[in-house]
Amino acid sequence: MNVIADLCVVPIGIGISVSKEVAMCERILAAAGLKTHLHAYGTNIEGDWDQVFAAVKRCHEALHAAGVPRISTNMRFGTRTDREQNMDDKIRSVEKKMAD
Amino acid sequence: MNVIADLCVVPIGIGISVSKEVAMCERILAAAGLKTHLHAYGTNIEGDWDQVFAAVKRCHEALHAAGVPRISTNMRFGTRTDREQNMDDKIRSVEKKMAD
Amino acid sequence: MNVIADLCVVPIGIGISVSKEVAMCERILAAAGLKTHLHAYGTNIEGDWDQVFAAVKRCHEALHAAGVPRISTNMRFGTRTDREQNMDDKIRSVEKKMAD
Amino acid sequence: MNVIADLCVVPIGIGISVSKEVAMCERILAAAGLKTHLHAYGTNIEGDWDQVFAAVKRCHEALHAAGVPRISTNMRFGTRTDREQNMDDKIRSVEKKMAD
Numbered sequence: 581m582n583v584i585a586d587l588c589v590v591p592i593g594i595g596i597s598v599s600k601e602v603a604m605c606e607r608i609l610a611a612a613g614l615k616t617h618l619h620a621y622g623t624n625i626e627g628d629w630d631q632v633f634a635a636v637k638r639c640h641e642a643l644h645a646a647g648v649p650r651i652s653t654n655m656r657f658g659t660r661t662d663r664e665q666n667m668d669d670k671i672r673s674v675e676k677k678m679a680d
Numbered sequence: 681m682n683v684i685a686d687l688c689v690v691p692i693g694i695g696i697s698v699s700k701e702v703a704m705c706e707r708i709l710a711a712a713g714l715k716t717h718l719h720a721y722g723t724n725i726e727g728d729w730d731q732v733f734a735a736v737k738r739c740h741e742a743l744h745a746a747g748v749p750r751i752s753t754n755m756r757f758g759t760r761t762d763r764e765q766n767m768d769d770k771i772r773s774v775e776k777k778m779a780d
Numbered sequence: 781m782n783v784i785a786d787l788c789v790v791p792i793g794i795g796i797s798v799s800k801e802v803a804m805c806e807r808i809l810a811a812a813g814l815k816t817h818l819h820a821y822g823t824n825i826e827g828d829w830d831q832v833f834a835a836v837k838r839c840h841e842a843l844h845a846a847g848v849p850r851i852s853t854n855m856r857f858g859t860r861t862d863r864e865q866n867m868d869d870k871i872r873s874v875e876k877k878m879a880d
Numbered sequence: 881m882n883v884i885a886d887l888c889v890v891p892i893g894i895g896i897s898v899s900k901e902v903a904m905c906e907r908i909l910a911a912a913g914l915k916t917h918l919h920a921y922g923t924n925i926e927g928d929w930d931q932v933f934a935a936v937k938r939c940h941e942a943l944h945a946a947g948v949p950r951i952s953t954n955m956r957f958g959t960r961t962d963r964e965q966n967m968d969d970k971i972r973s974v975e976k977k978m979a980d
Contacts, residue, residue: 581740586921588854588886588956593762596793596850596962599970603977618974619917620924620967621886621956629740633733640681640729640759650760650796654788654854654956656888656921659740660750662693662896667920670899674918677903686788686821688856688954696862696893696950699870703877717819718874720867721786721856724820750896754856754888754954756788756821762796767820770799774818777803781940793962829940833933840881840929840959850960859940860950862893 581629584667585657587636588622591643592650601648605639612638617667622654626667629659681729684767685757687736688722691743692750701748705739712738717767722754726767729759781829784867785857787836788822791843792850801848805839812838817867822854826867829859881929884967885957887936888922891943892950901948905939912938917967922954926967929959 587609591601609616609625612635617624625632640651687709691701709716709725712735717724725732740751787809791801809816809825812835817824825832840851887909891901909916909925912935917924925932940951 581737584920586888586919588852590790590792590852592790592792592798593796596960597973598792599973600977602974603980606974606978617919618971619886619919620884620926620970621958622921624920626920629737633737637681637729637733644759644761649762650758652756652758652788652790655755655757656752656954657755658750658752658921659744660896661744662749670920671918673897673899674902674906677900678906680903684820686819688786688952690890690892690952692890692892692898693896696860697873698892699873700877702874703880706874706878718871719786719817719819720784720824720826720870721822721858726820752888752890756854758821760796770820771818773797773799774802774806777800778806780803781937829937833937837881837929837933844959844961849962850958852956852958855955855957856952857955858950858952859944861944862949 581659583627583629583632583657583659584665584670585625585632585655586622587625588654589639590652591648592652594648601643604642604646608638608642609635615667624667681759683727683729683732683757683759684770685725685732685755686722687725688754689739690752691748692752694748701743704742704746708738708742709735715767724767781859783827783829783832783857783859784865784870785825785832785855786822787825788854789839790852791848792852794848801843804842804846808838808842809835815867824867881959883927883929883932883957883959884970885925885932885955886922887925888954889939890952891948892952894948901943904942904946908938908942909935915967924967
């Protein structure tokens with residue numbers, strides 16, 4: 581089952597800046613071979629369900645191992661059976677409607 | 681790794697009412713032996729990380745098998761290493777502060 | 781326009797415990813006369829759109845005034861025009877389907 | 881108060897495709913003069929709190945007026961008082977840490 585997701589990991593208890601920890605997650609997602617797109621409030625992820633969620637688990641494990649005591653993550657994820665769709669398709673579909 | 685989560689599954693393409701599909705997910709979470717609390721905009725879930733996410737996957741699979749063509753889920757999940765905490769602890773902690 | 785929402789405010793940069801700040805938000809929502817239900821990963825809110833979002837803004841303002849340097853909030857909110865529905869209706873609707 | 885947000889509007893009860901409705905929201909956000917970035921699972925928005933939330937309200941109103949009977953939106957929004965930060969800053973901050 582393929583999934584398109586959006587991940588927003590919020591490390592708590594390490595001060596105001598969290599970009600180092602977000603960068604750790606980006607590296608983990610890339611190392612998992614997942615297609616990703618970093619934006620200003622999270623990261624789009626596309627891939628096989630099990631691979632996506634295994635990578636998300638590694639993000640939590642790696643951040644805790646790096647000393648982050650608490651993590652609150654927000655994630656959107658969508659699946660569909662009517663047709664195949666990737667991240668670029670979703671954006672193009674909206675942009676096409678905007679141009680109409 | 682224990683996780684406290686909040687799951688909001690939104691079935692798309694089956695009309696306006698989605699309560700039947702939400703009820704299916706509730707049964708799947710209960711059958712998985714997870715501690716849950718249904719509220720007006722989602723379901724609190726507490727348990728082992730792998731068991732929680734395996735149950736969430738079964739929700740998507742079961743809804744698709746039941747004819748739902750598209751699902752957009754929103755999920756919050758938190759882990760912490762500083763101390764053990766369950767769902768009741770979280771609520772009591774806030775209520776205690778409100779009473780102070 | 782009536783809205784049913786779920787609010788999860790995450791204060792950042794004040795340490796691991798955030799229950800005092802969540803309790804502040806609960807008091808603000810109650811003072812606004814909104815119907816609420818605190819659960820383990822957020823707060824259900826029901827009311828007029830403008831009143832709900834004015835209260836959410838006051839939560840951010842009050843937390844910053846209390847010294848929280850950064851806040852990352854996650855919120856779900858739903859509106860519908862087909863019929864009136866309150867928070868209890870949503871839960872009962874799912875519970876009825878579970879009993880069937 | 882400036883806010884950086886991420887908006888994901890899910891129209892319910894209009895079938896499987898929702899790109900036309902997402903495009904309507906994009907136009908509303910642009911017409912409001914807000915800085916936005918469309919990605920595969922939502923839209924980043926940056927601007928004054930009141931202007932951002934007024935535009936989000938117009939999205940719900942416009943979709944209902946166009947015949948969407950039910951909408952479930954998920955939104956992240958962050959404010960901070962320690963320093964000014966825009967959407968590009970957030971991304972650059974993570975990318976810099978990834979390069980280190």
